[in-house]
Amino acid sequence: MNNLKGSWRLSGWRRTTSKGDVSYPLGEEASGLLVYTSGGKMMVQMTAAHRPSFETSDPLGGSAEEQAAAYSTCLGYFGSYRVADGKVTHRIEGSSFPNWSETEQVRPYELKGDELILRTPPSESGGVTTVNEMSWIRDKGPADA
Numbered sequence: 318m319n320n321l322k323g324s325w326r327l328s329g330w331r332r333t334t335s336k337g338d339v340s341y342p343l344g345e346e347a348s349g350l351l352v353y354t355s356g357g358k359m360m361v362q363m364t365a366a367h368r369p370s371f372e373t374s375d376p377l378g379g380s381a382e383e384q385a386a387a388y389s390t391c392l393g394y395f396g397s398y399r400v401a402d403g404k405v406t407h408r409i410e411g412s413s414f415p416n417w418s419e420t421e422q423v424r425p426y427e428l429k430g431d432e433l434i435l436r437t438p439p440s441e442s443g444g445v446t447t448v449n450e451m452s453w454i455r456d457k458g459p460a461d462a
Contacts, residue, residue: 319400321426325351325433325453327363335446342449343390351433351453359398359407363451365390388413405435431455 327349332340341347349363368390371379379387394412398405407422424435437449 319353320428321353321398321400321405321433322355323353324456324458325353326456327351328432328452328454330363330449330451332447332449343392349451349453350456353398357397357399358395360393360395361407362393363391394418431457 327347329345330342330347330349332342343363343365346366347363348366349361351359351361353359369383369386371383371387373379392413394407394409394414394417396410397408399408400406403425405424405426407424409417409420409422412418423438425438426436427434431454433453433455435451435453439446439448441447
């Protein structure tokens with residue numbers, strides 16, 4: 318049974334290393350929305366708080382500096398998903414991080430009532446192992462009421 322269906326609000330994205338370092342990639346006040354549909358589609362968008370506005374009204378415009386600041390303070394992707402064996406696999410069609418487009422990202426998860434915790438598999442770089450943990454709270458907005 319798929320208990321992930323619905324929409325989820327980001328409560329935190331924490332990155333922990335084997336050295337014991339903890340950081341928040343988009344800051345401690347990041348926001349986001351994760352949606353799993355009953356038809357097997359998914360999307361996620363996460364952004365830092367207090368992002369500066371561009372000097373233009375063109376969403377594809379802006380200076381290189383504005384674009385770099387905007388790109389580095391958000392992450393989003395969409396595609397489909399499947400749930401099995403305590404893991405959710407996101408089959409990504411398109412992503413703001415181009416390296417993830419047309420890939421599968423596997424996320425071990427825990428579901429505790431209305432809290433969903435997704436983790437990345439451990440990754441190693443320079444002898445340090447890192448795990449990202451995204452905590453989500455079920456969105457009880459009008460669409461889910």
